[in-house]
Amino acid sequence: MTPGPPPSALTRAHPFTPLTATLAVVFLAFLLPAPAGPVILAVLAVASAPLLGDGGALRPTFIVVIPLWLLLFLVQGVLGDAPFTAIGPLTLSVAGAREALAQGARLTAIVVPSLLALRGFRAARFVDAAAERGWPFSAAYLVAATLQTIPRLRHRVSLIRDAQRSRGLRVRGSIVQRIRALVPLTLPLILGALADADDRAVALESRGVAAVAVPGARRTPLDPPVDRALDRSVRWGAVLAVVLAAAWRVIR
Amino acid sequence: MTVRFDGVSFTYPGSAVPALRDLSLTLAAGEVTWLFGKLGAGSSTALLVAGGFAPILTGGERRGSVRVGGLDPGDPATRAALAGRIAYVSAQPHLQLSGLAETVFEEVAFAPANLGWSQARIREAVPQALARIGAGHLAERVPTELSGGELQRVVIAAMLVLAPEVWLLDEPASALDPGARAAAYGLFREEARRGAAVILATEDADGALEAADRIVVLEHGAVAQDGDPAAVLASDACWLLGAGSTTIGELWRAAMDRTPAMARGSVPLTLGAAVQRVTGR
Numbered sequence: 131m132t133p134g135p136p137p138s139a140l141t142r143a144h145p146f147t148p149l150t151a152t153l154a155v156v157f158l159a160f161l162l163p164a165p166a167g168p169v170i171l172a173v174l175a176v177a178s179a180p181l182l183g184d185g186g187a188l189r190p191t192f193i194v195v196i197p198l199w200l201l202l203f204l205v206q207g208v209l210g211d212a213p214f215t216a217i218g219p220l221t222l223s224v225a226g227a228r229e230a231l232a233q234g235a236r237l238t239a240i241v242v243p244s245l246l247a248l249r250g251f252r253a254a255r256f257v258d259a260a261a262e263r264g265w266p267f268s269a270a271y272l273v274a275a276t277l278q279t280i281p282r283l284r285h286r287v288s289l290i291r292d293a294q295r296s297r298g299l300r301v302r303g304s305i306v307q308r309i310r311a312l313v314p315l316t317l318p319l320i321l322g323a324l325a326d327a328d329d330r331a332v333a334l335e336s337r338g339v340a341a342v343a344v345p346g347a348r349r350t351p352l353d354p355p356v357d358r359a360l361d362r363s364v365r366w367g368a369v370l371a372v373v374l375a376a377a378w379r380v381i382r
Numbered sequence: 383m384t385v386r387f388d389g390v391s392f393t394y395p396g397s398a399v400p401a402l403r404d405l406s407l408t409l410a411a412g413e414v415t416w417l418f419g420k421l422g423a424g425s426s427t428a429l430l431v432a433g434g435f436a437p438i439l440t441g442g443e444r445r446g447s448v449r450v451g452g453l454d455p456g457d458p459a460t461r462a463a464l465a466g467r468i469a470y471v472s473a474q475p476h477l478q479l480s481g482l483a484e485t486v487f488e489e490v491a492f493a494p495a496n497l498g499w500s501q502a503r504i505r506e507a508v509p510q511a512l513a514r515i516g517a518g519h520l521a522e523r524v525p526t527e528l529s530g531g532e533l534q535r536v537v538i539a540a541m542l543v544l545a546p547e548v549w550l551l552d553e554p555a556s557a558l559d560p561g562a563r564a565a566a567y568g569l570f571r572e573e574a575r576r577g578a579a580v581i582l583a584t585e586d587a588d589g590a591l592e593a594a595d596r597i598v599v600l601e602h603g604a605v606a607q608d609g610d611p612a613a614v615l616a617s618d619a620c621w622l623l624g625a626g627s628t629t630i631g632e633l634w635r636a637a638m639d640r641t642p643a644m645a646r647g648s649v650p651l652t653l654g655a656a657v658q659r660v661t662g663r
Contacts, residue, residue, distance in 0.1 A: 253482045267496065274482060282481075285526075329477040332435045332470065337480060337540065338496035341465035350495040350504065352488060 138183030140250025144361040145259045148247040154368035159239045161375035164232035172235040175242035187245045194241055199234040206230035251277050258351040267342040267349050283319065290318050383451030383467065383547040385409040385432050385579055390446035391603075392431050397442075401427040402603040404446070409581055411547070414574045416594035416611060417583040420625045424603035425583035429550040432581065433470050434461065450548060466497045469541035473553035475533040478540075479525050486512070486528070487521045490540045497544070511543035512536075516565055530557035538566060542573075549573055549580040555589055567593035587628040591615060591651060599623060616649045630656050 135141050140148050155175065159168050179187050203222075210226020253274040260270035291301055294314050301311045342349045385408070392402040402424050409415045409432075417425040430436035434455025437444050444456055450468065453460040472478060483489035490508045499507070512518045517535040520528065525536060534557040541549070549570065555563040567589050574580045574595070584590050590597075590611070597614045599607035601623055607614050614620050615627055626632060628651045638644045650656040 252484065254484050254488055257482050261495075271482070278481060326477055328440060329472065329474065330481070331439045332430070332433075332472070333478040334480065335435060335439060335461075336433065336468065336470035336478075337493040338466045338544070340461035341498070342496040344462045347462075348498060350498055350501060352491055352495055352501065352504065 135250050135252065138250055140182050140184060140246055141252055143250075143364075144355050144357045145252065145256040146357075147361045147364050148243070148250055150365045151368050152243040152247045154372050155243045156240050157372045158375055159236040161372065161379050165228055165235060168232050168235035168239055171239035172242070175239050179242060179246060182246060182250075184246055184249055187242065187249050191238070191241050191245055195234070195238050198237055199230075202230040202234050203227065206233070248277060248280065253278055254352070255355050257349070258354045259357075261349040261351040262354040264348065267339065267347075271339075283323070286319060286322065287315065290315055290322070294318075383579055384411055384449075385548060385581065386447075386449045387428070387431075388447040388449075390431060390444065390448055392427055392436060392444045393442055394427075394436075395441040400603055402431065405604060407598060407605060407608075409579050411579045412574055412577055413595040414570055414580040414582060414593050416590045416597045417581060417600060418585075418587070418590070418597055418615075418625055419600035419606070420623065423600040423625070425600055426552050427603070428600070429470070429552050429581060429583055431456070432548070433468050433550050434464065435470070466493060466544045467546055468548045468550065469544060469546035470550045471534075471537055471541055471552065471554040473556045475530065475537040475557065476526075478537045479533075483525055485521065486517070486523050486525055486536050489525045489536055490543050493540060493544055507543050508539075511539040514542055515539045515569060516562065531559055531562060534558055535562065535566075538569070542569070545576075547578055549578055549582075551580065551582045551584070553584050553586070554582070555584070555586060563589050564592075585626065587615065587626060587631070587651075591628055599625060612651060615651055621649075627651065 155171060159171055162168060162171065176188065176191075179185050179191075206226035206229045207222040208220070208226075210223025210229070213224050214221050215224050215227075216222075256274050256277075257267075257270045260273075261267070294311075295301060299311055299314055300307050301315070302308070341347060387405045387407045390402055390405040391400050393400040401422075405424070405428065407428075417428055419425055427436060430440060431444060431448055432450065432455065434448075434450075434457075436442060436456075438456060438458060438461075448454060448456060450464060453464055455461075455464055455468065480489060480492040483492060487508055490511055491504045494504045494507060509518060509521065512521055515535045515538050517532065517539055520532055520536060523532075525533065528536065534554070538554060551570065554570075555566045558566055563586070570580050570582065571593050582590055582594065594611045597607070597609065597611040598605055599614060599620055606623055607617070607620055615631065621627060621635060627635065627649070630653055631649055631651045634644065634649050634656060638649075644659075647659065650659050
């Protein structure tokens with residue numbers, strides 16, 4: 131695994147809390163009335179990043195969402211149906227712009243907490259928390275390994291890129307050069323990941339994983355995270371918000 | 383635990399050529415057995431088969447009988463019974479990390495935690511294992527930030543903590559400096575004296591010669607020679623298999639071609655033996 135994330139409110143929280151909150155935001159982004167609900171969620175999500183001690187998550191967020199915002203406004207706003215309204219030199223479809231705003235806000239509201247949860251994820255704490263709750267090890271490992279895929283692949287990409295550059299591959303420059311560089315970067319990435327999977331399976335097998343795969347067997351949590359009242363409140367609050375929003379959707 | 387192969391053949395998926403052919407071998411507890419052979423001779427595959435990793439994880443087809451302490455490691459039903467009793471160390475320590483540890487301590491504690499040891503027992507055993515391999519000072523380091531040699535010691539400690547009954551070692555000292563390598567081989571000998579069956583697959587003849595009680599030379603997946611390490615390694619028959627020898631042994635054989643007088647008597651394998659041959663003292 132790559133080195134752990136820097137300390138923040140997210141790394142100190144019980145590992146289930148950021149994941150539960152993220153899932154709740156995903157549901158709320160679709161349950162709350164658009165565009166106001168998603169816009170409020172997006173604003174709260176963006177504001178929460180620096181408050182939770184990881185303002186750095188906003189840079190990759192904006193890199194992902196800004197092009198998508200532009201695309202949505204182009205497709206929905208410019209090419210949408212009448213009535214139209216003029217904003218400066220642009221003529222926008224009112225319904226289309228509204229839809230673009232809702233979708234863009236949903237996207238932002240989902241991306242920010244997802245990135246925050248990923249960046250603050252500590253696999254060891256998560257597995258300890260899961261073991262303490264009696265989760266099967268295989269389930270906990272599956273979640274932990276999945277959430278570590280991106281940082282692990284990023285680490286591997288940087289190794290492959292350095293290796294290929296040392297052999298003369300140009301990974302910067304024009305779009306054509308960058309596209310040409312993709313094959314020598316992605317092929318070793320995929321083949322290496324596949325080859326590593328076998329070796330890692332052997333490694334895990336030799337580290338007693340078979341013992342904890344037996345039904346009823348429990349892994350010993352080494353340093354189980356404290357589940358504070360604040361953590362429990364956030365998780366229950368998130369679940370309650372989703373239930374209330376779902377109920378509102380049903381009865382309105 | 384004794385490791386027994388009876389007529390074992392193994393073929394990897396997609397390969398027409400078996401990696402092991404009718405291999406029959408008994409590897410005793412309390413001994414360091416050195417599997418030697420040129421690349422592709424089957425040493426690494428023999429370890430994977432002994433650990434049950436082949437064919438369960440690698441795929442492929444195994445024929446014949448493998449027993450570790452009377453149990454078939456290739457039978458999924460026996461996996462839990464053998465968990466923690468068979469240690470496996472490969473030449474690529476970075477691929478042996480659990481992926482779940484932020485510190486070396488947690489990495490070494492990974493297997494004991496899986497086996498359900500108490501926290502108190504883990505906290506006592508992990509520092510001892512790290513200290514035995516000279517890695518006590520690494521306990522709070524991040525595993526992925528270690529050098530290859532440090533990582534190899536951590537992986538050995540991660541197995542050592544279990545006090546396994548069988549050690550399957552595939553080039554376990556490849557990333558170690560000479561001092562650490564000698565310490566590692568010394569440790570494997572200690573483990574054999576404790577009663578473990580230590581099976582060492584390596585091309586590092588200099589190190590293995592000091593550690594091994596027995597050498598099994600493999601060729602094309604079958605036993606070509608079996609016996610005392612010094613006697614087998616010094617023999618022309620072993621040399622002709624192309625697996626190599628110790629540094630001194632290879633140097634001596636190269637010199638023998640030009641100096642026929644050196645061909646008289648057995649080939650020395652160590653510096654001390656060579657000096658004795660040359661000076662007569």
